[in-house]
Amino acid sequence: MATTAAAEMTFSRQPHPAPTPANDRAAVLADPGFGKVFSDHMVSIDWDEGRGWHSATVGPRGPILLDPACAVLHYAQEIFEGLKAYKVAGEGIALFRPEANARRFNTSAGRLAMPEMPEDIFVQAVTELVMADREWFPPVDGGSLYLRPFMFASEAFLGVRPAKQYKFLVIASPAGNYFKSGAPAVSIWLSSDYTRAAPGGTGAAKCGGNYAASLVPQAEAIARGHDQVVFLDAAERKWIEELGGMNLFFVMADGSLITPPLTGTILPGITRDSLLALARAEGLTVREERYAFDQWRADAASGALLETFACGTAAVVT
Incomplete structure (x- = not known):
């Protein structure tokens, strides 16, 4: 599916009603592991045939309501990415090559007959989440904020064809060592x-x-x-x-x-x-x-x- 024209999106921001207390957050950030704990917010953007990409929000992370006939549950029309944000000198934050992730995301989308997302909107989406959860960087050696953008077919339909509705989300997880041993060598x-x-x-x-x-x-x-x-x-x-x-x-x-x-x-x-x-x-x-x-x-x-x-x-x- 062809991509929409590149343009900046307007994100609505919904404050978290009960963010993680600072002491609790510090406790999990001291030893986050990988993929075990998650930050307070998430990004959500919808797509449909008539409107393209729309309804961009940054809001509290929480469960997603799905119809039992949701196409992804039956035909696995789903793709994802993984990238990291790092704290740099001073109070700065840097994303590592997010444009490359955006390009690969669209390549994956093309292979699974899913809509492409303009690269600048992809980067804007992950940036919005990093800024919302900038207190979630772990203070451990090599620590980072791991970002997981993903998209799935959200249409309720059991026919075998590309879906006509999709949902794009981004969640974040503070990350330490990927392997439990933390060793410099693996088997x-x-x-x-x-x-x-x-x-x-x-x-x-x-x-x-x-x-x-x-x-x-x-x-x-x-x-x-x-x-x-x-x-x-x-x-x-x-x-x-x-x-x-x-x-x-x-x-x-x-x-x-x-x-x-x-x-x-x-x-x-x-x-x-x-x-x-x-x-x-x-x-x-x-x-x-x-x-x-x-x-x-x-x-x-x-x-x-x-x-x-x-x-x-x-x-x-x-």
Whole structure:
């Protein structure tokens, strides 16, 4: 679906009738973990065929009323994003590349036959929430305010077609370490029974179904004492693709970096893109090419591979 013309929206602001007391907020911010606690407010914007984007509000975070026939509950027409805001010197607040998230959000929307959102309105929406909940930044090392914009089909209709009504929301969660251990290294398990995505599918879209499909292999990895699962390609079951929610990089002994290419089955990570740009700016050789699991094992054994790391908005570089 085509995007509406770029324009600034007017947001109505509804004060929270009972915001979290300062002492209670300080207690949870001392050790927020990841995705466990949420700030007081949320952003909501509606879309329908006749009016486009409308009814933008910043108000108290709370339950959403849905009809049992709501299309997202039956056909999973839903997408989301993840980005972070950080406290900077003085009283400043910075968002990390929100325009890139806005572009990826629209790419995902196009793949799932959903309406695009003008990039400036997307950025305005997350900025509105950050300003409303600017007291929710955790004072821990590496702490940030994790922002979760998402959109779902809200029309009550059981026919199989793109919905005619959608709801866009943004919620925020103070974030500490993604992994419970907080360790500089994590253990991963290779899934030989499951794949994350297939050619022609939705692997490059940030939609909930991709993550739901990764939960069984992720649970198997954890049951075996590992932190994450790594997936192979669906066609040959030999090429490394990505973890359940992170891109992979391989640091070679010759000073180069290898990362799997974006072939439609891998999410185009914004942290991945940022690291590629930084590496090239530093004069490093970067190779976006397929890397086989057998080659990974051989290079690790021979010393040709020095290190492997994963990256993503939530886990940063691990």
